[in-house]
Amino acid sequence: MANLTLYGYWRSSAAYRVRIALNLKQLDYTSVPVHLVKDGGQQHATSYSSMNASELVPVLVDGELQLNQSLSIIDYLDENYAGPLLTPESGDRRYLVKSLAQDIAIDVHPINNLRVMQYLSKEVNADDNQKLNWTRHWIELGFHALEKKLASASGTYCVGDEISLVDVCLVPQVYNAERFGVDMSAFPIIQRVVEVLRVHPAFVKAAPENQPDADY
Ligand SMILES: N[C@@H](CCC(=O)N[C@@H](CS)C(=O)NCC(=O)O)C(=O)O
Known part of the structure; x- marks a missing residue:
């Protein structure tokens, strides 16, 4: 019987990925909200940073084990729990899934993180409009490349007709894109999937607006 606890934030796309993976595998978990803005950011409180010195969500706790990094957490779930494998075990499809997921989770997402935005405000004096343009620019650049790759990789989903880690990363990134006003009509394949x-x-159960800590 799993004893899983997820420390996350309703709007965190990295936590959103893990929620989707847990739900796809039909694993029950306890959700502990870490408010990224309130109290100067609860991710910086010792109670949380003692668990993840990077001061970023998510963290998954499974019994004695504490894991951060959403992609590693999802690998851990693939390797230790039943349910659909989100990264295929072998073959070319394995590396296609990993590379497309990393295109989103490593090349696009971190540049638009809260702490990057805070740095742009405080250290570079960027105003809200400049920060919005920054976010849109990096998402659009990543999505233009992804759109081309999905032209050959996609079926019903990003890679063929089975849900994979790429889909788990894409939906939260599109949530961010829409939140920041990216014109998604430029990406018809992404939109279709x-x-x-x-x-x-x-995915519905994992959506930010359906989390108990959702706070608009
Ligand atoms: N590579 C990490 C990224 C984690 C991450 O960037 N988390 C964001 C929310 S999506 C966060 O905690 N931001 C807090 C901050 O920037 O202070 C992962 O995939 O887990």
Whole structure:
């Protein structure tokens, strides 16, 4: 019987990925909200930073084990729990899934993180409009490349007709894109795949607006 606790934040796309993976594998978990803005950012409090010195969410606790990094957490779930494998075990598809997921989670997401935005405000004196342009620029650059790659990789989902880690990373990134006003009509394949994924029960349950700590 799993004893899983997820420290996250309703709007965190990295935590959103892990929620989707847990739901796809039908694993129950306890959710502990870490408010990234309130109290100067609860991720910086000792109670949290003692668990993850990077001061970023998510952290998954499984019994004695504490893990950070959403992609590693999802690998851990793939390797230790039943349910659909989000990264195929072998073959070319394994590396396609890993590389497309990393295109999103490593090349696009971190440059638009809260702490990057805070640095741009405080140290570079960027105003809200400049920060918005920054966010849109990096998402659009990443999505233009991804759109080209999905032209050959996609079926119903990002890679063929099975849900994979790429889909788990894409939906939260599109959530961010829409939040920051990226014109998604420039990315018809991404839009087509996301439309299908968004009504899947595991994705619906993981959506930011459906989290107990959702706070608009
Ligand atoms: N590479 C990490 C990224 C984690 C991350 O960037 N988390 C963000 C939320 S999506 C965060 O905690 N930000 C807090 C901050 O920037 O202070 C992962 O995939 O888990």
